[in-house]
Amino acid sequence: MSLTERLSVPIGDAAATWSTRPDCHRVLVVAHTVTSMTRLLDVLPVFESDFRVQLVFTRARTSHFREGVDDFLRDLGVVVAPWEQAIEERFDLAITASLGDDLHRIKAPLVVLSHGAGYNKLGKPETGNRKPETGNRKPETGNRKPETGNRKPEFAQYSHRRFLGWL
Amino acid sequence: MFGLSERTLLRDGRLIPSALVLSHPEQRERLRRNLETALDSTVVAGDPTFDRILDGRAWRGEYRHALDVGGRALVLVTSTWGPGSLLGGRPELLPALLRELPVDEYRVAFAAHPNTWHTHGMWQVRTWLAECERAGLAVLPPRAGWQAALVAADHVIGDHGSVTFYGAALGTHTMLATFPHEELDPASPVAEFGRNARTLVHGRPLADQLAEDAAHHTPARFTAATDRLTSMPGASGPTLRTLCYDLMGLAEPATRVRTTPPEPPEPQPLTWPARAPVGPLLVTANGDASEVRVTRYPAELAIDSDLPLDRPHLVVDAAEPDSTWHGRADVLVRRHAGGAASHTWIAETLRTHPACRIAAVPTEGACLVGTRNGSVFELTREGEAGIPPDALVSAFWRAHAQRDLGSGESVKVTLGTRRAVLRITRVLE
Numbered sequence: 001m002s003l004t005e006r007l008s009v010p011i012g013d014a015a016a017t018w019s020t021r022p023d024c025h026r027v028l029v030v031a032h033t034v035t036s037m038t039r040l041l042d043v044l045p046v047f048e049s050d051f052r053v054q055l056v057f058t059r060a061r062t063s064h065f066r067e068g069v070d071d072f073l074r075d076l077g078v079v080v081a082p083w084e085q086a087i088e089e090r091f092d093l094a095i096t097a098s099l100g101d102d103l104h105r106i107k108a109p110l111v112v113l114s115h116g117a118g119y120n121k122l123g124k125p126e127t128g129n130r131k132p133e134t135g136n137r138k139p140e141t142g143n144r145k146p147e148t149g150n151r152k153p154e155f156a157q158y159s160h161r162r163f164l165g166w167l
Numbered sequence: 168m169f170g171l172s173e174r175t176l177l178r179d180g181r182l183i184p185s186a187l188v189l190s191h192p193e194q195r196e197r198l199r200r201n202l203e204t205a206l207d208s209t210v211v212a213g214d215p216t217f218d219r220i221l222d223g224r225a226w227r228g229e230y231r232h233a234l235d236v237g238g239r240a241l242v243l244v245t246s247t248w249g250p251g252s253l254l255g256g257r258p259e260l261l262p263a264l265l266r267e268l269p270v271d272e273y274r275v276a277f278a279a280h281p282n283t284w285h286t287h288g289m290w291q292v293r294t295w296l297a298e299c300e301r302a303g304l305a306v307l308p309p310r311a312g313w314q315a316a317l318v319a320a321d322h323v324i325g326d327h328g329s330v331t332f333y334g335a336a337l338g339t340h341t342m343l344a345t346f347p348h349e350e351l352d353p354a355s356p357v358a359e360f361g362r363n364a365r366t367l368v369h370g371r372p373l374a375d376q377l378a379e380d381a382a383h384h385t386p387a388r389f390t391a392a393t394d395r396l397t398s399m400p401g402a403s404g405p406t407l408r409t410l411c412y413d414l415m416g417l418a419e420p421a422t423r424v425r426t427t428p429p430e431p432p433e434p435q436p437l438t439w440p441a442r443a444p445v446g447p448l449l450v451t452a453n454g455d456a457s458e459v460r461v462t463r464y465p466a467e468l469a470i471d472s473d474l475p476l477d478r479p480h481l482v483v484d485a486a487e488p489d490s491t492w493h494g495r496a497d498v499l500v501r502r503h504a505g506g507a508a509s510h511t512w513i514a515e516t517l518r519t520h521p522a523c524r525i526a527a528v529p530t531e532g533a534c535l536v537g538t539r540n541g542s543v544f545e546l547t548r549e550g551e552a553g554i555p556p557d558a559l560v561s562a563f564w565r566a567h568a569q570r571d572l573g574s575g576e577s578v579k580v581t582l583g584t585r586r587a588v589l590r591i592t593r594v595l596e
Contacts, residue, residue, distance in 0.1 A: 025415050034281035034309055042215040045427070046408035050420050068285035072310065092415045104178040109414040111407075112184035116329035117214065117336070117396055119194055120355035123170050 003059060003070050003080045010054050011081060011089050024054035025092040028108055029078075032060045032098035034068045036115040039097040041076075043113065055079075058086035062100035172201045182208055186410055190214040191398045197354055210410050213403030214396060216314070217333060221401055223318040223428035224337075230319035233431040234305055238553050238585055239274045242377070243320040244344075245313065247328025248282035251347030256326075258295070260344045260367065264324070265302040266468035267373045270448065271461075271558065272583040276305040276320075276434065278313035278330055285309070293435065301442045302465030305434035314429035322377055324367065332357050335364065336393035338386025342367055342377065360392040401426070440488040444502060445557070447492045448482045452565035456572075458579040459562040466492070480524075480564055482557065485516070498525045498564065500557050510595070513537035525564060529556035535594075536560055538567065543595035549577075550587040558582050559589050566591075 008014040016022050027047065031037050047053050057078045063069050073080050081089070083101070091108035097115040171194075176183055187208045189195060195209055223230065234241060244261060246253035253260065264275055277296070284292055289309075296306055307313055317323065317334050323341040325331025327350060335341040343366040351358040365380050367373060399406065404424035412419045447466035452459050464474065466481055483496035486503055493499065499516050506512060509528040516526040517539060527536040534546040534556040546559045562580040566572060566589075574593040580586065 025417055027411075027415070034285060038281070038310055039216060042219055043404075043407055046404060046411055046424055048425065049422055052417060053415075065282060065285035068281060068309070092417070093411055095411070099175045099183065102178075104181065104183050109185035110183065111186045111188060111411060111414065113188045113215075114190060117217070117332045118190045118356060119170050119197070120327070120332075120351050120357035121170055122350055122352055123172055123175060 003073060004082050006085045007056070007079060007081045010079060011056055012085065021051065021054065023052075025052055026089075026108075027053060027055045028081075028086055028089075028091040028094040028106060029055055029057045030060055030086075030094060030096035030098075030101075030103065030106070031057055031069050031073065032063050032096065032100050033065050033115070034072055036097035037069060037072050039113060039115045040095065043095070056081050056086070056091070058083050060096075060098070060101035060103075171198055171205070176202055176205050184208050185414060186210045188212045188407070188410070190217075190403075191356075191395050193356070193395045193398075197352065210406075211398055212406040212410060213399035213401075215403040215407060217336065217397055218401050218403045218426050219429050220314050220317055220333060220337065222426045223315055226315075226428050226431075227318050230315040230429075230432060234274060234276060234316065234319055234434065236274045236319065238583065239272055240321040241316075241319050242268065242273055242275045242322045242324060243278065243313075243316045243330075243334065244275060245278045245323065245325040245328060245330040245334070246280060246283065246344075247326055247330070248280040248286070249350075251326070251345060251350050252280070252283070252328065253324075253326045253344040254279055254283060256345040256347075260324070261296070261299050261304065262302070262468050264373055265299050265304055265465055266472055266474060267464075268377075269374075269462045269464060269583065270303055271463055271585075273374075274305065275303065276307060276316050276432070278307045278316060279309070280328060280330075281309040297441075298467060300435075300437050301446050302468050303446065305432075307432055308435055311430045312432040312434070315432040318429065319432070322381060324377075327351055327357055327361055329357075332360055332393065332396065335360055335389040336396045338388075340381045340384040341389070342380055356392040356395040360389050363389060363392065439486065443484040443486040443488060445484050445500075447484070447487060447489075447496075449476065449479045450482050450561045450564075451476050451479050452561045453477055454565060456566045456569040456576075456578065458581075459565045460581040461558050461561045462582075463558065463561070480561065482561060485512075493520060494522060496520065496523050498527060498560055499523050500527045500529065500560065502529055502557065509535050510537075510543065513543065525560060525567075527557065527560045529560075532556070534559055536563060537595075541595070542593060544572070545592045545594050547590045547592070548587045549590060553585050554580060554582045554587045559587075562589050563591065 009018045057080045059069050061083050087105040094106045094108040095111045097113040189209050189211050190213055192211050198205055249255050313330050320339055323334030323339050324344055326345045343364050346361040367376050404426055408424050448463045449466040449469040450463045452461050454460055480497035481495055482498040483492045485499055485501040513526040524539055525536055527534055537543045546563055562578055566578045572591055576591045578589045580589050
């Protein structure tokens with residue numbers, strides 16, 4: 001399994017033609033480290049038994065532990081989109097357990113979890129993951145699906161009124 | 168400033184997470200000081216990983232069986248990553264624990280943070296741990312195993328990492344090896360735990376420190392800190408599903424969200440020729456001809472150390488791949504079946520190993536032992552099972568050293584918390 005080649009299914013150019021369930025809601029899972037992967041795997045069973053949902057994984061470019069993450073993704077049998085494709089495509093939800101890489105470029109509402117027991121460690125000094133925008137990003141490409149009626153528009157700040165009551 | 172701050176949460180003035188999941192409302196209060204605008208995105212949804220661990224408590228017996236704990240106490244040593252961690256700052260504690268904790272009283276397991284495994288390489292980390300693994304350390308793999316091992320543990324020794332904190336939150340006796348307070352938000356629960364837990368010190372027997380602190384331990388000891396781990400124990404899954412489906416604009420499935428217990432722990436295998444099924448043991452057998460306490464230590468770590476052992480003898484498996492040990496052995500034991508008949512093997516072994524005083528062949532529930540003067544005895548056990556036949560050989564060693572043993576004699580044997588009566592039958596003069 002390649003972790004760097006663009007997917008043509010179940011997201012990508014051939015998704016509409018070749019998918020068995022092309023209308024699935026899409027969830028992007030962003031893997032940073034083996035630790036964040038194990039954490040996400042504790043959460044992902046919430047999507048079990050739901051034929052309406054397709055999960056697609058991607059590995060953040062800031063991962064310092066690339067080999068471990070790659071092996072983990074391979075062993076899981078998940079579909080993996082390269083980061084560049086993951087930020088081009090539109091998803092209905094994205095979920096991650098770390099804040100590295102340009103997560104703001106993901107086109108989906110983003111759920112961020114802790115990858116440990118809450119939040120305890122102090123922030124590290126700047127690591128390399130805050131590079132200024134580089135010039136090699138692709139411009140918006142034309143191969144996106146047109147907005148379909150059942151997808152949300154570009155995500156704006158989600159309101160958590162129903163959750164705020166639980167705090 | 169802790170990990171959640173303007174630098175990590177904002178990009179171009181906009182909040183990166185749509186939903187920032189917290190495990191406890193306490194984190195909101197700390198976030199308020201860092202970045203008040205982030206509060207609107209927070210959702211308290213407990214800790215899904217801890218929920219699985221809690222669920223695993225019903226399977227503690229199975230997990231202990233998977234780790235081959237037997238009647239021993241399980242010590243889980245855990246290290247987060249970085250120079251301030253246990254492995255980063257005090258790696259020598261691992262061999263020290265294995266050297267000092269008797270093998271029949273303690274089973275020691277080790278869980279390292281995946282970042283450590285993948286920074287240095289699986290091969291390198293196990294190469295660092297080679298001596299410890301040969302001495303009986305159960306090394307858990309990076310992805311899973313620590314969760315179940317936490318459930319199974321009687322003692323946790325760790326640092327400022329999450330695994331240590333989860334151990335404390337389970338109410339398990341927990342001690343520290345290192346704790347870099349400066350790396351933590353002083354207002355965080357883990358920092359508070361670190362200020363209250365005891366650290367194992369250099370220069371005093373580790374078994375004593377462990378036992379003394381455990382004697383004062385109660386499951387509620389660290390709850391002032393660990394109560395802030397999750398505000399909804401056992402309920403994280405349903406809360407997270409509601410959040411995810413709400414964000415997707417999709418109705419939640421009618422099915423119940425399932426919480427699964429942790430995977431059974433599978434220590435990394437270590438087989439011949441890395442080591443024999445049982446490594447060389449340095450054994451004390453104290454008492455007289457009628458009552459003996461046997462205590463065994465991994466010889467590789469204990470033999471040339473300053474461990475104060477009273478007249479120890481060295482017991483080596485005949486399958487020990489490091490042949491140096493065969494020449495030093497006081498007792499050679501053939502645990503594996505097959506090869507020459509037992510009597511033949513005993514005679515041949517004593518002939519070819521001039522330093523060896525006893526050659527022994529354990530059988531089902533018994534043990535055949537030969538001594539240098541040509542006598543052969545059969546050792547049988549009465550009472551509690553669980554004392555391995557080769558430990559009876561060490562009791563025999565002491566009794567035999569006291570006087571010439573006849574047939575039908577018995578010796579009371581204590582091994583850790585287990586007791587049995589050893590019956591001695593002379594089968595060959």
